[in-house]
Amino acid sequence: MREIRALIDGVWHGRLDETAAVRRALASARGFHGQVTADGASGFKAEPGRYHLYASYACPWAHRTIIYRKLKRLEHVVGMSVLHPRWATPDGWRFGDGDLATVDHVAGRRFLHEVYRAARPDYTGRVTVPVLWDRGADTIVNNDSSEIMRMLNSAFDEWGDATVDFYPSAKRADIDALNAWLIPTVCSGVYRAGFATSQDEYDRAAVALFAALDELERRLSRQPYLSGERLTESDWHLFATLCRFDAVYHGALRCNRRRLVDYPALSAYARRVHDAPGVAATVKLDHVKRHYYDAIGEIDPTIVPLGPAVDYTTIASDSMHDGNDPFLAEVLDFHRGLERWLKGDVTDRDAALARLTDALAEDFVVVHPDGKRDGKTGVLRNFAAAFGEKPARYRLEIRDVTLRRFDAGFCLVTYVESHPGEAGRTRISTALLRRHPTSGLVEWLSLQETRLADDAMRHGRGDSTSPAVAWTPLSCSIPR
Numbered sequence: 001m002r003e004i005r006a007l008i009d010g011v012w013h014g015r016l017d018e019t020a021a022v023r024r025a026l027a028s029a030r031g032f033h034g035q036v037t038a039d040g041a042s043g044f045k046a047e048p049g050r051y052h053l054y055a056s057y058a059c060p061w062a063h064r065t066i067i068y069r070k071l072k073r074l075e076h077v078v079g080m081s082v083l084h085p086r087w088a089t090p091d092g093w094r095f096g097d098g099d100l101a102t103v104d105h106v107a108g109r110r111f112l113h114e115v116y117r118a119a120r121p122d123y124t125g126r127v128t129v130p131v132l133w134d135r136g137a138d139t140i141v142n143n144d145s146s147e148i149m150r151m152l153n154s155a156f157d158e159w160g161d162a163t164v165d166f167y168p169s170a171k172r173a174d175i176d177a178l179n180a181w182l183i184p185t186v187c188s189g190v191y192r193a194g195f196a197t198s199q200d201e202y203d204r205a206a207v208a209l210f211a212a213l214d215e216l217e218r219r220l221s222r223q224p225y226l227s228g229e230r231l232t233e234s235d236w237h238l239f240a241t242l243c244r245f246d247a248v249y250h251g252a253l254r255c256n257r258r259r260l261v262d263y264p265a266l267s268a269y270a271r272r273v274h275d276a277p278g279v280a281a282t283v284k285l286d287h288v289k290r291h292y293y294d295a296i297g298e299i300d301p302t303i304v305p306l307g308p309a310v311d312y313t314t315i316a317s318d319s320m321h322d323g324n325d326p327f328l329a330e331v332l333d334f335h336r337g338l339e340r341w342l343k344g345d346v347t348d349r350d351a352a353l354a355r356l357t358d359a360l361a362e363d364f365v366v367v368h369p370d371g372k373r374d375g376k377t378g379v380l381r382n383f384a385a386a387f388g389e390k391p392a393r394y395r396l397e398i399r400d401v402t403l404r405r406f407d408a409g410f411c412l413v414t415y416v417e418s419h420p421g422e423a424g425r426t427r428i429s430t431a432l433l434r435r436h437p438t439s440g441l442v443e444w445l446s447l448q449e450t451r452l453a454d455d456a457m458r459h460g461r462g463d464s465t466s467p468a469v470a471w472t473p474l475s476c477s478i479p480r
């Protein structure tokens, strides 16, 4: 059974079995929902120096409030103490005084659960960040990030930047509607997937999460921000999730069908938001990684993740051949050399044969259209026999070349090869190659050739007139 940390009736439990009864007790926890307002009618009047934010750079919920404090220029109005990202200890969130945490600037407490108990001695609930503390009343005003964001957005405008408004009245209905879908599906969705306690629970959360990311990709390829031309509250909800996605959600929380970088519009959007003045300083991936990999013990190790769904044709950054690729030039050179050799267009027959024997370093099998197979010896014998068929004038054209590069140095090369004047000799060749990491030789791992009717190619139709001839595996160096 999973162990969690929580306060139950004011008693701190650093290692608590998450029984059904514990789940029920925590689900009914009320939390803190006081409101700071400019006029103080709520009992919490906005004043400089009175309120204090307890936050963590690791936590996306707290990150949103840190961004607001920064972008609304409230750093001198609302204080802040930073909790240490290592959280999966029996103490839960704790203060510190090193690189990754600060002391508790309000009361010098050591742990966040002490802050909660100071506010409500019989508190029941998880001890979470962010927390907005009232120094005047010595209590927690609020521990809900969405509500704290709204307060920071407008209650302190007398001292902060009143021109910055992430919840403009004209857009409120849109923002609320968007948040109602975005927060549970995406922002909490990564947690529902990551901390699922059954495969079914994980599958549902992860499928919904990636469907939502697909939808967001479509939306953000049409407009710069979620609500149109301007940054609004919903963007901060989304950004805090996206900037963690590839660093931790993809790996630690198994949200791995795709990475953020696999979504062109979403990743351009994340960079755009990140580049807004002040934001970059709030993104601290060292805190983020420390925190999530610390929590990994809470993740069910038996859950099988959805992904990765790697589409090798789309991750290639240089998928189309630009005409100057040295690797490709080497590959095509070899192909031309082989063809020349086949056609007997060489002066020293024995040297050419020796070079080819060297080149075809490992054994391989050629499967002919009729299903007959040839090993290396047979192929060389056929090649040698072909010497007698040397045409009057040897010509070879290679065109429509594409090169796709994959991870670990693998490349897929396709090209149309034709021999003008020789009917039935037009072929599409598809070769899987790589440069051997230690020998540096280009290895032909497999070659598949599909013969085409010459007139079909001339008319742009790539109809195959014969089954593929597959050579596999074929490993050889490229003769110079």
Ligand SMILES: N[C@@H](CCC(=O)N[C@@H](CS)C(=O)NCC(=O)O)C(=O)O
Residues within 6 Å of the ligand: 005, 058, 059, 060, 061, 062, 126, 127, 128, 129, 130, 143, 144, 145, 146
């Ligand atoms: N509803 C809260 C959720 C905050 C939250 O879940 N914070 C996490 C860190 S990312 C936390 O402090 N978890 C501690 C725990 O659950 O024990 C909010 O939006 O402010």
